[in-house]
Ligand SMILES: CCCCCCCCCCCCCCCC(=O)SCCNC(=O)CCNC(=O)[C@H](O)C(C)(C)COP(=O)(O)O
């Protein structure tokens with residue numbers, strides 16, 4: 466007698482249908498340069514299927530990632546058009562408007578706004594907390610083996626590996642890279658230096674040490690009372706806020722998507738150079754959850770949503786009140802390079818994919 470509960474039967478037949486659909490989809494393979502499967506019609510229907518390029522984000526990913534340049538463009542445009550922002554004095558050395566509460570063009574134009582002090586300036590801590598909450602509470606990572614016999618620990622390990630890589634990128638760019646962080650090295654390579662504004666109260670030796678050009682980081686320069694000026698100052702805020710959001714959205718987005726039973730349209734290049742759907746390597750334990758869509762997020766996914774929401778708000782504030790548009794664009798490009806290396810590169814480098822995996826797969 467079959468004593469399997471009816472709900473389990475329903476779930477497993479839904480799973481089997483999905484697995485078959487993915488298998489059919491995966492059967493059609495092509496060379497990395499061609500977006501089409503060989504016959505263009507091997508997915509069970511006569512309609513030609515176009516595979517996404519493994520070298521680029523999928524259309525859905527592109528639409529979501531477009532939010533960041535859109536926020537930057539909107540903020541920059543707003544700052545140009547808003548009479549209040551235009552009226553306020555802008556200091557190119559500090560990359561900010563007047564900071565006095567009476568003169569600043571808005572609360573978020575001040576560096577001491579609470580969200581900047583407690584959220585962005587500790588941004589990687591919050592990113593790590595949200596990510597940890599996600600991997601510790603989402604069923605995808607739970608237990609020794611997933612419901613269908615797949616390996617949850619492997620998903621956990623690859624997710625943590627991607628966190629370590631993205632954290633390394635943040636750390637090297639903004640904190641330390643065998644000396645000054647990359648953003649500060651770039652600033653000096655483009656002609657920047659630490660200039661001392663002599664004030665009566667400043668100790669002379671300290672000023673002398675600064676003026677010799679030995680100060681190699683923005684932090685050391687500012688904390689010694691110097692002015693970090695002259696070079697191209699990639700926006701650290703834009704870099705970190707986009708990197709954090711891109712990382713969290715990539716990690717949660719694919720797990721959520723697959724958990725909702727949606728088709729994974731990422732393409733991957735196999736060892737034999739064939740291009741297949743990411744489903745072909747995916748762990749079959751990822752399954753549709755019944756109930757409300759937010760159930761597929763779990764508690765950690767909701768914490769991630771809060772951090773991403775605050776990141777986006779602060780990105781908009783940076784876009785409106787701080788930096789030149791070009792420094793914001795370079796911050797965006799720098800974070801895009803790191804995200805590409807961790808989330809797209811493994812799709813067409815199978816050896817790398819074995820180490821870092823694909824989120825949700
Ligand atoms: C090549 C070297 C690679 C080395 C890789 C080793 C990486 C080890 C790092 C281990 C750190 C783990 C961190 C986990 C927990 C934390 O995040 S605690 C740190 C909390 N600190 C922050 O979150 C600081 C965030 N702020 C910034 O990064 C900057 O303030 C800024 C937002 C980029 C702005 O820069 P400003 O100069 O202040 O304007």
Ligand SMILES: Nc1ncnc2c1ncn2[C@@H]1O[C@H](COP(=O)(O)O)[C@@H](OP(=O)(O)O)[C@H]1O
Pocket residue numbers: 559560561573574575576577578581698699700701702703779780782783787788
């Ligand atoms: N959204 C925001 N809110 C408050 N301050 C911001 C900000 N975006 C950038 N800044 C400030 O502008 C300066 C340049 O930022 P960044 O290079 O990180 O993009 C930094 O000043 P401080 O370094 O004096 O704190 C930073 O705190």
